[in-house]
Amino acid sequence: MTLFFAIKYLHLIGAAVLLGTGAGIAFFMLLAHRTGEPAIVAGVARIVVVADFLFTASAVVVQPVTGALLAWLDGYSLGEGWVVLSILLYLFTGAFWLPVVWMQIRIRDLAIAAARGGERLPAAYYRLFRTWFAFGFPAFAAVLGIFWLMMTRPSIDALSF
DSSP states (O other): OOHHHHHHHHHHHHHHHHHHHHHHHHHHHHHHHHHTOHHHHHHHHHHHHHHIIIIIHHHHHHHHHHHHHHHHHHTOOTTSHHHHHHHHHHHHHHHHHHHHHHHHHHHHHHHHHHHHHTOOOOHHHHHHHHHHHHHHHHHHHHHHHHHHHHHHOOOOGGGOO
16 A cells, blocks of 8 residues: 555545534434424434544544645645635635534533423524524535545636645
8 A cells, every 4th residue: 555545545534524424413413403302402412512523623634634645745736726725615614613513512501401401492502503504504515515626626727826
């Protein structure tokens, strides 16, 4: 196995983890939310927070490192158009993901408090959930865009530096 292949493998695993964990978290949070049951939402949100820190955060660190190494090893400049656009989309995704992490923690805490008190989920939970859900669409679209850029490596001269 070559160094290039090993790094590419790690990069692809990281990409799969980002896409898969993001989609899985959204799916399970949505299903828990639909029950309206504070204990279910609290339980799922606990797992989601751990998964996001364990899997997503790890992949978030691995992706730029392996991506930069791959570009260097394959002779691409980090200033090449498709690479620049990938980096911009990655930063765009991060701008949505960082607040989502805080929202998931807050959603978890609100659901735990409601479950412990035998109460319904508060209005603050529903507002936060709607925002959390809305943040997923642009972030997910950006990740899909990055996948497309990585696969096609289009010539985008206007973004070249």
